Amino acid sequence: MHHIVYLERSTIIADMRRPNFPHRWSEHAMSNPEDMLDRLGDCTIAIVNKLPLTRTVISALPRLQMVAVPATGTNHIDLEACRERGIVVSNVRDYAxxxxxxxxxxxxxxxxxxxxxxxxxxxxxxxxxxxxxxxxxxxxxxxxxxxxxxxxxxxxxxxxxxxxxxxxxxxxxxxxxxxxxxxxxxxxxxxxxxxxxxxxxxxxxxxxxxxxxxxxxxxxxxxxxxxxxxxxxxxxxxxxxxxxxxxxxxxxxxxxxxxxxxxxxxxxxxxxxxxxxxxxxxTPHIAFASRGSMQRLADQLIDNIEAFFAGEPRNRVA
The missing domain is CATH 3.40.50.720 (NAD(P)-binding Rossmann-like Domain)
Structure with missing residues (x-):
């Protein structure tokens, strides 16, 4: 069973449905870099918005299979390290x-x-x-x-x-x-x-x-x-x-x-x-944050996770 860990849930102000497949869901309102290894631990799918997912962190997560980014930018993720491990990285697009x-x-x-x-x-x-x-x-x-x-x-x-x-x-x-x-x-x-x-x-x-x-x-x-x-x-x-x-x-x-x-x-x-x-x-990084945009982001995030589970990853950047 997949274990999905959402490290920064409070960065999305929207209703969020759970993926339509068997899984265990863990979420944290906010996390710090020093929390990542402990909280991601045995996860298979990590939802990471802005925290730095470095090669060191990735190498310490042997079960990690997917990184779902609830944003378009992925400059906080070591994409090359993900590619070397075959970890799928998907972002959200065209929502705002x-x-x-x-x-x-x-x-x-x-x-x-x-x-x-x-x-x-x-x-x-x-x-x-x-x-x-x-x-x-x-x-x-x-x-x-x-x-x-x-x-x-x-x-x-x-x-x-x-x-x-x-x-x-x-x-x-x-x-x-x-x-x-x-x-x-x-x-x-x-x-x-x-x-x-x-x-x-x-x-x-x-x-x-x-x-x-x-x-x-x-x-x-x-x-x-x-x-x-x-x-x-x-x-x-x-x-x-x-x-x-x-x-x-x-x-x-x-x-x-x-x-x-x-x-x-x-x-x-x-x-x-x-x-x-x-x-x-x-303004404090809110240009994207209309109610409609935030809901489209949340829906697309889960769509990406479900597509990965179905064996047809979408919006891949790695």
């Missing part, structure tokens, strides 16, 4: 396209229309002191007619592009950074940085994309441009981003992710001076 796209546009609207700056001005009594019916305290930009550069043409990038088209934006999909040729339907990475009014990131974090946006890329963007990141924190050099905002290399940034999550006390992206800026938005 609309949720993430709406979050991206929420940030784009708030920043392009200077929502936070106007809120601050109102709280300071600026409108009350105005000599006319309206108050032109901060510049406002339209998305209609603006150029959106999208890095990543997976389901999330395409979902954002769909909304962008509806709002009358020109959409450019960025070719891989440093690519020698440009594929049909793509625009050179450097050209996207130069032309886009908004750049939004929707690519995985791996050795190729780590530090994708650094000082050189931020300096290459328009001074009026916005940078949105709802993908992974490690895609952007955070020190360079803060400097870009301080020195106005770009007009603003909206982030849903940081390099270390949860961020420790003193993390630079949570500095009060930064969070108090009207040109910066930070």
């Amino acid at each position: 396209g609309s949720a993430i796209a709406e979050h991206v546009f929420m940030m784009m609207f708030a920043l392009s229309r200077n929502l936070l700056a106007y809120r601050q001005t109102l709280s300071e009594g600026g409108w009350q002191r105005s000599d006319q019916f309206c108050l032109f305290a901060h510049p406002i930009s339209d998305l209609d007619g603006a150029t959106l550069g999208i890095v990543g043409q997976g389901s999330l990038g395409r979902s954002v592009a769909k909304l962008a088209t509806a709002f009358g934006m020109r959409v450019l999909f960025a070719e891989r950074k440093g690519a020698s040729t440009v594929r049909p339907g793509y625009t050179a990475f450097d050209s996207v940085l130069r032309e886009a009014d908004v750049v939004t990131l929707h690519c995985p974090l791996n050795d190729e994309t780590r530090g994708l946006i650094g000082e050189a890329e931020l300096r290459a963007m328009r001074r009026s441009a916005l940078l949105i990141n709802t993908a992974r924190g490690g895609l952007v050099d955070e020190t360079a981003l803060i400097r870009a905002l301080d020195e106005q290399w770009i007009a603003g940034a909206g982030f849903d992710v940081v390099t270390v999550e949860p961020p420790p006390t003193g993390h630079p992206m949570l500095a009060p001076a930064l969070l108090g800026r009207p040109d910066f938005l930070l």
Whole structure:
């Protein structure tokens, strides 16, 4: 009988059915890395969201046959070690396209229309002191007619592009950074940085994309441009981003992710001076977390486990 162990149940806020085959189910609201070996012990199927499943941990789990990831990203798992053992690793896909796209546009609207700056001005009594019916305290930009550069043409990038088209934006999909040729339907990475009014990131974090946006890329963007990141924190050099905002290399940034999550006390992206800026938005990795998306994630997670049991693994990354 399979023993299924879920290490981080509280990371999914949704109803979760049990797999439709004989099994033993163990779950923990949260776990720490030091808990993993004890809790996974004799499991055959491990559900691991963000905890590091390293080669050392994998080698200590002789009965492990499958890792079910309740997320799309798998950079926390040693996939090569899993392949060597024949351990199936499956992730969930295409469950949060609309949720993430709406979050991206929420940030784009708030920043392009200077929502936070106007809120601050109102709280300071600026409108009350105005000599006319309206108050032109901060510049406002339209998305209609603006150029959106999208890095990543997976389901999330395409979902954002769909909304962008509806709002009358020109959409450019960025070719891989440093690519020698440009594929049909793509625009050179450097050209996207130069032309886009908004750049939004929707690519995985791996050795190729780590530090994708650094000082050189931020300096290459328009001074009026916005940078949105709802993908992974490690895609952007955070020190360079803060400097870009301080020195106005770009007009603003909206982030849903940081390099270390949860961020420790003193993390630079949570500095009060930064969070108090009207040109910066930070949300706590919730772009995917609408009710509908979370339920689709939970359902697909169990679908993946049932497919593995049936001998037809799906959504495999290893």
